[in-house]
Structure formats: structure tokens, C-alpha cells
Amino acid sequence: MRTLAHEVIRQAAEAAGLPADRVTGQSAKDNATLPRPRVEVQYLTETFARTGRVLDRRREVKAEPPVQRTRRELYTVRLPVVAHVLADDDAWLDGFCPAFVAALPRGLND
Numbered sequence: 001m002r003t004l005a006h007e008v009i010r011q012a013a014e015a016a017g018l019p020a021d022r023v024t025g026q027s028a029k030d031n032a033t034l035p036r037p038r039v040e041v042q043y044l045t046e047t048f049a050r051t052g053r054v055l056d057r058r059r060e061v062k063a064e065p066p067v068q069r070t071r072r073e074l075y076t077v078r079l080p081v082v083a084h085v086l087a088d089d090d091a092w093l094d095g096f097c098p099a100f101v102a103a104l105p106r107g108l109n110d
Helices: 002-015 088-103
Strands: 023-025 038-043 047-050 054-060 067-072 074-077 083-088
Touching: 002 023, 002 038, 002 083, 002 088, 083 088
Parallel strands: 023 038
Antiparallel strands: 038 083, 047 074, 054 067
């Protein structure tokens, strides 16, 4: 799940104009020597919720007596991710942020 989230953020940042190697995990406290602009990704605690949502229903008429089988989704996972955009140039930051959000794929919560 974290790999997918990191890859999505890396692709969106690259589409918005940031080099791919500038997307990193959360750095140590002394990060003055790391190059800017960059995006730091922080993963928060995952939450699992039991759902029981129906995915599929099939009827088997060849069986005696006829049987109906139901497949259910058991859990959903929520992984909150925080992306910190660090830059020294305010003009670059004003152009990057809207382009970054627009480059995120549809179907993801923001």
C-alpha cells in the first residue's frame, strides 16, 4: 500500500515539474543540507474497517438442491499520507502546488 502511494505521489510530482529523485520519505530533523525543492512523504497509521459489502452472487443450479454463493469484501484499508512540499522560491511553489494536485489520478481521495 505504501509503495503504491509513494509511486502515485512520485508520478504526480514528476508530471508537475519536479525531478523524480526529489520525492523522499520524511527526513531527519537536520534537513538543511538536503536539496530544495522537494516533496517529503509521511505515512500515518493505517486503519482497517470490517465492511461485509457484497462483491458477487452466483447461483449454482446444477447442485442438488440449488445453491447460491455470495462473495463479500471483508476489510477496507485507509492509509493517510501527508506530502510536505519544501521550496525556497515562492513563485515556483505557487505554480507547482496546483499542477501537483491536478496530476494526481482520479479515484484517489485527497
